[in-house]
Amino acid sequence: MTAQIHVPSLLSRAGAVSALTLAAVGGTLLAPGAAPEAQAATSYANTALNVAASKKGSPYRYGATGPSRFDCSGLTLYSYKKAGKTLPRTAQQQYNKTRHISAAGRQKGDLVFFHSGGRVYHVGIYAGNNKIWHSPKTGSWVKLDKIWSSKISYGRVR
Incomplete structure (x- = not known):
């Protein structure tokens, strides 16, 4: 390269x-x-983003990590694995493992973590324009949604 x-x-x-x-x-x-680090990060982050988007419509299942059903952290784990990166299993563990970045520094493919009461309860992959790919909850499916909360942070997979 x-x-x-x-x-x-x-x-x-x-x-x-x-x-x-x-x-x-x-x-x-x-x-x-x-x-450069940002260019290399962008390459696998874009791959992970594209993998997540390709799973559009896949049903949510608690604890599922793909390839046809996912929970939130299962989707991020699966997408980044396909991009050649290893993530831990849960949203909180993924938060702990990533390099935390500011909202101003976020890029497509970064992880978006949702917080409540000092813990991370949800994760998705930033798609740009204040939207994420995620697998939200029982009865739902992998989809692109607008970020609905201000209690979020961003992480970059290393």
């Missing part, structure tokens, strides 16, 4: 740009095999 980011056209007479010049103008070097 090569990390490629826009670099301004400031070439020296020899036709090359030094690392110091790039840093001064806010550019970056192409480094084979290198990917």
Whole structure:
């Protein structure tokens, strides 16, 4: 993999740009095999998001981790497993394992944790536009919903 980011056209007479010049103008070097943390995180987060979306309509079942039935943390566990990442089983354990991020720093594919009385009771995958993919409750199914609470936090899977 090569990390490629826009670099301004400031070439020296020899036709090359030094690392110091790039840093001064806010550019970056192409480094084979290198990917910034956010870019790497985005790759598997987008995969997990797409996996969750592909499960639309799958029925909720308490304790289920797929592939055809899910509870909330079962859906996130399954989606991230398909993306090559390991998560613990419950929403609280997933909260404890992720890197907590601000709402301003959230990205598609980050986990959204719902809190009540000091504990995490629900988790979904952020889909953008204040919406999540989740498996909400008995009698329901995997779906895209608007975030309904202000008592939430965000976590990024490492």
